[in-house]
Amino acid sequence: xxxxxxxxxxxxxxxxxxxxxxxxxxxxxxxxxxxxxxxxxxxxxxxxxxxxxxxxxxxxxxxxxxxxxxxxxxxxxxxxxxxxxxxxxxxxxxxxxxxxxxxxxxxxxxxxxxxxxxxxxxxxxxxxxxxxxxxxxxxxxxxxxxxxxxxxxxxxxxxxxxxxxxxxxxxxxxxxxxxxxxxxxxxxxxxxxxxxxxxxxxxxxxxxxxxxxxxxxxxxxxxxxxxxxxxxxxxxxxxxxxxxxxxxxxxxxxxxxxxxxxxxxxxxxxxxxxxxxxxxxxxxxxx
Amino acid sequence: xxxxxxxxxxxxxxxxxxxxxxxxxxxxxxxxxxxxxxxxxxxxxxxxxxxxxxxxxxxxxxxxxxxxxxxxxxxxxxxxxxxxxxxxxxxxxxxxxxxxxxxxxxxxxxxxxxxxxxxxxxxxxxxxxxxxxxxxxxxxxxxxxxxxxxxxxxxxxxxxxxxxxxxxxxxxxxxxxxxxxxxxxxxxxxxxxxxxxxxxxxxxxxxxxxxxxxxxxxxxxxxxxxxxxxxxxxxxxxxxxxxxxxxxxxxxxx
Amino acid sequence: xxxxxxxxxxxxxxxxxxxxxxxxxxxxxxxxxxxxxxxxxxxxxxxxxxxxxxxxxxxxxxxxxxxxxxxxxxxxxxxxxxxxxxxxxxxxxxxxxxxxxxxxxxxxxxxxxxxxxxxxxxxxxxxxxxxxxxxxxxxxxxxxxxxxxxxxxxxxxxxxxxxxxxxxxxxxxxxxxxxxxxxxxxxxxxxxxxxxxxxxxxxxxxxxxxxxxxxxxxxxxxxxxxxxxxxxxxxxxxxxxxxxxxxxxxxxxxxxxxxxxxxxxxxxxxxxxxxxxxxxxxxxxxxxxxxxxxxxxxxxxxxxxxxxxxxxxxxxxxx
Numbered sequence: 069x070x071x072x073x074x075x076x077x078x079x080x081x082x083x084x085x086x087x088x089x090x091x092x093x094x095x096x097x098x099x100x101x102x103x104x105x106x107x108x109x110x111x112x113x114x115x116x117x118x119x120x121x122x123x124x125x126x127x128x129x130x131x132x133x134x135x136x137x138x139x140x141x142x143x144x145x146x147x148x149x150x151x152x153x154x155x156x157x158x159x160x161x162x163x164x165x166x167x168x169x170x171x172x173x174x175x176x177x178x179x180x181x182x183x184x185x186x187x188x189x190x191x192x193x194x195x196x197x198x199x200x201x202x203x204x205x206x207x208x209x210x211x212x213x214x215x216x217x218x219x220x221x222x223x224x225x226x227x228x229x230x231x232x233x234x235x236x237x238x239x240x241x242x243x244x245x246x247x248x249x250x251x252x253x254x255x256x257x258x259x260x261x262x263x264x265x266x267x268x269x270x271x272x273x274x275x276x277x278x279x280x281x282x283x284x285x286x287x288x289x290x291x292x293x294x295x296x297x298x299x300x301x302x303x304x305x306x307x308x309x310x311x312x313x314x315x316x317x318x319x320x321x322x323x324x325x326x327x328x329x330x331x332x333x334x335x336x337x338x339x340x341x342x343x344x345x346x347x348x349x350x351x352x353x354x355x
Numbered sequence: 356x357x358x359x360x361x362x363x364x365x366x367x368x369x370x371x372x373x374x375x376x377x378x379x380x381x382x383x384x385x386x387x388x389x390x391x392x393x394x395x396x397x398x399x400x401x402x403x404x405x406x407x408x409x410x411x412x413x414x415x416x417x418x419x420x421x422x423x424x425x426x427x428x429x430x431x432x433x434x435x436x437x438x439x440x441x442x443x444x445x446x447x448x449x450x451x452x453x454x455x456x457x458x459x460x461x462x463x464x465x466x467x468x469x470x471x472x473x474x475x476x477x478x479x480x481x482x483x484x485x486x487x488x489x490x491x492x493x494x495x496x497x498x499x500x501x502x503x504x505x506x507x508x509x510x511x512x513x514x515x516x517x518x519x520x521x522x523x524x525x526x527x528x529x530x531x532x533x534x535x536x537x538x539x540x541x542x543x544x545x546x547x548x549x550x551x552x553x554x555x556x557x558x559x560x561x562x563x564x565x566x567x568x569x570x571x572x573x574x575x576x577x578x579x580x581x582x583x584x585x586x587x588x589x590x591x592x593x594x595x596x597x598x599x600x601x602x603x604x605x606x607x608x609x
Numbered sequence: 610x611x612x613x614x615x616x617x618x619x620x621x622x623x624x625x626x627x628x629x630x631x632x633x634x635x636x637x638x639x640x641x642x643x644x645x646x647x648x649x650x651x652x653x654x655x656x657x658x659x660x661x662x663x664x665x666x667x668x669x670x671x672x673x674x675x676x677x678x679x680x681x682x683x684x685x686x687x688x689x690x691x692x693x694x695x696x697x698x699x700x701x702x703x704x705x706x707x708x709x710x711x712x713x714x715x716x717x718x719x720x721x722x723x724x725x726x727x728x729x730x731x732x733x734x735x736x737x738x739x740x741x742x743x744x745x746x747x748x749x750x751x752x753x754x755x756x757x758x759x760x761x762x763x764x765x766x767x768x769x770x771x772x773x774x775x776x777x778x779x780x781x782x783x784x785x786x787x788x789x790x791x792x793x794x795x796x797x798x799x800x801x802x803x804x805x806x807x808x809x810x811x812x813x814x815x816x817x818x819x820x821x822x823x824x825x826x827x828x829x830x831x832x833x834x835x836x837x838x839x840x841x842x843x844x845x846x847x848x849x850x851x852x853x854x855x856x857x858x859x860x861x862x863x864x865x866x867x868x869x870x871x872x873x874x875x876x877x878x879x880x881x882x883x884x885x886x887x888x889x890x891x892x893x894x895x896x897x898x899x900x901x902x903x904x905x906x907x908x909x910x911x912x913x914x915x916x917x918x919x920x921x922x923x924x925x926x927x928x
Contacts, residue, residue: 102710103710103713103714151903154907155906155907160709160710161643161709161710162906162910164643164710164713165849165853165902165906166902166903166906168846168849168850168899168902169850169898169899169900169901169902169903169906170899170903171846171899172843172846172850172895172896172898172899172902173896173899173900173903174899175895176892176893176894176895176896176899177892177896179889179892180886180889180892180893180896184892286842290714290717290718290721293714293718294718297711297714326729328725328728328729329725329729331721331722331725332722332725334718335718335719335721335722338714338715338718339703339704339715342704342707342711342715405801407797407800426800426805427797427800427801428799428800428801428802428803428804428805428806429803429805431800431801431802431803432803436801436802436803437801438801439797439798439801443795443797443798444798445790445791445794445795445798446794446922447790447793447794447919447920447922448787448790448791448794452787452790455784455787456787456788456791456799456802456804457802459803461784463783463784463785464784464785464787464788464804465785466780466785466812466816468785469779469780469783469784469785469786470776470777470779470780470783470785471776471779472779472783476783476784480784503918503919503922504922505921505922506922519802520802523802523803
């Protein structure tokens with residue numbers, strides 16, 4: 069059995085998308101301590117905003133990406149102010165159910181505005197070049213570069229900036245930070261901005277790689293969540309590693325199992341990740 | 356005659372030893388109090404005895420049976436019933452339901468018998484209600500039988516928790532700091548109740564307690580722990596006069 | 610007459626949803642388990658019933674299915690219920706020990722896997738194609754009677770809702786339900802009192818899944834034709850909304866919530882196509898469902914018929 073390098077390449081592309089998306093989800097979880105089911109729909113919103121700017125208004129893709137990322141960062145803050153802020157003291161389970169309502173609203177808002185069928189970004193269609201027998205597209209290369217840039221940026225944010233360090237501290241222990249006098253509400257605001265922006269970028273990457281659909285984020289939520297769990301929930305490093313692991317395993321798995329079932333890899337990763345809990349890949353999880 | 360036999364219990368958490376070589380026996384109808392300063396390993400020992408932790412080494416025997424690897428519920432069904440440090444009554448259930456829940460071997464706890472009310476469910480339920488009534492009256496909670504347990508006062512919750520564990524008709528009752536947060540008047544009544552139960556129902560007690568006075572007043576045997584190990588064991592007077600215990604307390608708590 | 614027919618259709622859908630909500634209520638309302646796999650139990654009930662009661666299709670270009678049993682409808686419904694319960698049991702064994710929100714994610718993923726299997730194993734399910742010609746129970750007999758088939762089916766469905774309601778209500782208020790409630794409140798206490806918590810959770814999961822399977826069978830035999838897109842996770846979330854709206858823990862509430870959700874979705878069909886945003890109406894309806902869920906959780910967490918006192922008990926610390 070020879071492993072086709074094409075699968076590995078595809079896995080790296082998918083892994084980039086899952087890693088970026090998992091990073092946003094895990095940041096939000098680390099601070100707010102609940103699983104945001106609407107996260108997938110945040111991704112879709114980012115993708116659609118970029119679609120509107122790019123394909124509908126005819127502006128260049130770079131502008132569209134900026135609009136999608138910025139728009140979703142603002143959108144995440146807006147959703148927090150309208151909905152989640154009122155449930156700050158609720159249990160994680162209640163918040164999860166609340167986020168179902170939010171997800172329903174957003175996904176159907178997208179359907180109402182842009183219709184239920186799939187769309188594509190307005191990017192030049194070129195024959196995919198190939199290198200060492202691996203076919204690749206410009207979009208795929210851009211996805212990988214964008215994800216590496218984002219991961220680097222988030223690393224710097226978490227390690228070098230005051231707010232990032234506060235985020236990490238709060239992720240480890242919320243009450244502790246409160247005692248030390250960190251303004252948690254401010255922290256929450258920054259987390260939504262960061263998490264929303266990352267979700268938006270993840271969604272755009274997903275749309276570039278495949279298609280822009282209203283349920284694109286929701287259907288990707290499971291591998292993203294599996295990556296988050298596998299990496300130890302609330303642990304950014306782990307989420308990224310988990311994302312690449314699942315992306316690559318999922319694509320490579322087609323050697324062994326029918327490609328229709330590559331999703332099962334995410335499910336298996338999810339269950340294994342939960343069994344490994346509370347440590348995750350790097351043993352730094354919050355609970 | 357030995358009811359509970361604890362032999363060489365050891366438990367570590369992430370390399371830190373919480374309990375080391377803890378051994379003692381509890382005879383039938385005996386009241387054993389476990390004392391020690393904070394961090395002495397009392398709570399860990401308690402959780403090892405009740406099955407909420409599994410030991411790294413050692414053995415727990417109950418009524419001649421090795422229960423070391425049994426789950427908490429399996430131990431409970433064999434007659435080892437525990438209470439919780441902070442009264443863990445089920446807040447969203449009425450007092451009476453809390454009591455009835457503790458009944459052991461209820462035929463109605465199968466889905467179908469419960470739905471159809473067959474298999475002696477109703478008769479057993481009625482019998483348990485009578486027992487619960489008796490106990491609630493004894494604990495002066497009868498008037499509150501339909502109140503949600505979450506609406507009781509702290510002292511009432513403690514009483515309910517005790518009553519609920521008695522509903523299970525245990526051979527050995529393991530009490531986790533039963534006097535914590537209870538006013539002195541109620542403490543006296545609880546202690547009396549424990550003595551009565553021992554005498555009238557042949558019950559055996561093991562309790563972990565901070566309130567040393569309470570322990571000294573009713574215990575037949577006191578186990579003094581320090582740094583995860585048994586430091587001193589014997590009659591209340593013996594343990595009380597053991598200089599090592601005094602040292603442990605003075606060193607541990609300032 | 611046309612209106613009455615339409616009401617019967619809405620009523621039948623509401624009955625099927627009520628069964629789904631009853632099943633969900635034993636999970637969430639009684640036991641506190643987050644089940645996000647309800648659509649899968651519904652699907653297993655529907656497909657089991659359909660496969661068992663139809664012959665292998667010999668005509669048609671897309672008839673890839675090679676399995677079919679042509680059994681009586683009753684056998685299909687019974688098997689659909691049992692198999693869904695079995696699936697509930699299997700899913701629960703992997704994950705019932707997990708904390709609430711993790712259980713939610715595992716059940717959601719498992720449900721998607723089930724849908725994937727239905728979608729891809731065409732030899733068994735006709736795959737993405739519609740599985741057609743599912744027989745309706747007693748159809749030839751009913752047509753000789755002076756009642757419409759829909760009225761018959763309406764009565765059948767609601768008769769089953771009534772029986773299920775009574776059984777579940779009794780179960781919930783009896784000793785079995787008492788243990789489930791204790792697990793919902795605090796499973797350590799249940800353990801300490803000798804209750805085999807995992808076993809009770811498994812039972813709760815299987816029983817609720819079974820009722821969802823029953824609902825699926827009834828659905829399949831009513832609509833003639835089923836396809837995988839009927840069993841998306843959004844169905845699970847609709848049922849969640851119904852249970853929360855009606856009041857978690859209350860079986861009457863579950864039924865009421867299901868009826869309200871179905872009526873809410875169906876009533877807009879009466880709005881003429883000429884109003885603004887007519888094309889967007891299906892989506893606006895679902896947006897509204899999302900709003901309802903959030904608003905209920907904020908303003909009335911106990912739902913329409915739930916027990917507010919129970920939720921409030923213990924929220925303020927006793928002295």
